[in-house]
Amino acid sequence: MSVTVRIDGERVTGADGQTIAGVLIAAGRRSWRSADGAERGVFCGIGVCQDCVVTVNGVPGVRACQRTACDGDEITREVR
Numbered sequence: 155m156s157v158t159v160r161i162d163g164e165r166v167t168g169a170d171g172q173t174i175a176g177v178l179i180a181a182g183r184r185s186w187r188s189a190d191g192a193e194r195g196v197f198c199g200i201g202v203c204q205d206c207v208v209t210v211n212g213v214p215g216v217r218a219c220q221r222t223a224c225d226g227d228e229i230t231r232e233v234r
Protein backbone atom coordinates (compact mmCIF):
# COMPACT_ATOMS: atom_id res chain seq x y z
CA MET A 155 0.00 0.00 0.00
CA SER A 156 1.25 3.48 -0.77
CA VAL A 157 0.48 7.02 0.30
CA THR A 158 0.66 10.13 -1.84
CA VAL A 159 1.27 13.54 -0.31
CA ARG A 160 1.93 16.95 -1.81
CA ILE A 161 4.80 19.14 -0.73
CA ASP A 162 4.61 22.67 -2.07
CA GLY A 163 2.28 21.34 -4.76
CA GLU A 164 4.53 18.46 -5.90
CA ARG A 165 3.12 14.94 -5.60
CA VAL A 166 5.34 12.51 -3.71
CA THR A 167 4.51 8.85 -3.10
CA GLY A 168 5.80 6.73 -0.23
CA ALA A 169 5.05 3.51 1.57
CA ASP A 170 2.18 3.17 4.01
CA GLY A 171 3.50 3.69 7.55
CA GLN A 172 6.43 5.93 6.63
CA THR A 173 6.86 9.22 8.40
CA ILE A 174 6.58 12.39 6.34
CA ALA A 175 10.37 12.72 6.61
CA GLY A 176 10.76 9.13 5.40
CA VAL A 177 8.57 9.78 2.38
CA LEU A 178 10.46 12.96 1.49
CA ILE A 179 13.90 11.41 1.95
CA ALA A 180 12.90 8.35 -0.11
CA ALA A 181 11.84 10.77 -2.84
CA GLY A 182 15.31 12.32 -2.85
CA ARG A 183 14.71 15.42 -0.77
CA ARG A 184 17.21 16.32 1.91
CA SER A 185 15.72 19.61 3.05
CA TRP A 186 12.26 21.12 3.28
CA ARG A 187 12.61 24.08 5.64
CA SER A 188 14.67 27.26 5.75
CA ALA A 189 16.11 28.75 8.93
CA ASP A 190 18.25 31.86 8.84
CA GLY A 191 18.91 31.22 5.16
CA ALA A 192 20.09 27.63 5.71
CA GLU A 193 18.26 24.57 4.40
CA ARG A 194 17.01 22.13 7.04
CA GLY A 195 15.62 18.61 7.01
CA VAL A 196 16.18 15.73 9.41
CA PHE A 197 18.85 16.26 12.05
CA CYS A 198 18.00 14.20 15.14
CA GLY A 199 15.24 12.03 13.69
CA ILE A 200 13.71 11.52 17.14
CA GLY A 201 11.51 14.57 17.60
CA VAL A 202 13.88 16.71 19.65
CA CYS A 203 15.60 19.30 17.42
CA GLN A 204 12.60 20.57 15.41
CA ASP A 205 14.77 21.03 12.32
CA CYS A 206 12.27 19.00 10.30
CA VAL A 207 9.09 20.97 11.03
CA VAL A 208 6.57 21.52 8.26
CA THR A 209 3.01 22.69 7.96
CA VAL A 210 0.63 19.76 7.39
CA ASN A 211 -2.95 20.37 6.28
CA GLY A 212 -2.68 23.93 7.58
CA VAL A 213 -1.21 22.99 10.96
CA PRO A 214 2.24 24.53 11.48
CA GLY A 215 5.09 23.10 13.53
CA VAL A 216 4.55 19.42 12.70
CA ARG A 217 7.70 17.31 13.15
CA ALA A 218 8.10 15.44 9.88
CA CYS A 219 10.23 12.79 11.58
CA GLN A 220 7.41 11.91 13.98
CA ARG A 221 4.23 12.28 11.93
CA THR A 222 3.11 9.30 9.86
CA ALA A 223 2.30 10.37 6.31
CA CYS A 224 -1.37 10.05 5.41
CA ASP A 225 -2.72 9.82 1.89
CA GLY A 226 -3.65 13.30 0.68
CA ASP A 227 -1.58 15.27 3.20
CA GLU A 228 -0.81 18.80 2.00
CA ILE A 229 2.66 19.77 3.22
CA THR A 230 4.24 23.19 2.94
CA ARG A 231 7.70 24.40 3.80
CA GLU A 232 8.29 26.61 6.80
CA VAL A 233 10.68 29.51 6.96
CA ARG A 234 11.86 30.50 10.41
Ligand code: FES
Nearest residue numbers: 197199201204219
Ligand atom coordinates in the same frame (compact mmCIF):
# COMPACT_ATOMS: atom_id res chain seq x y z
S1 FES B 1 14.65 15.74 12.89
FE1 FES B 1 14.79 16.53 14.89
S2 FES B 1 12.70 16.81 15.45
FE2 FES B 1 12.59 15.88 13.50
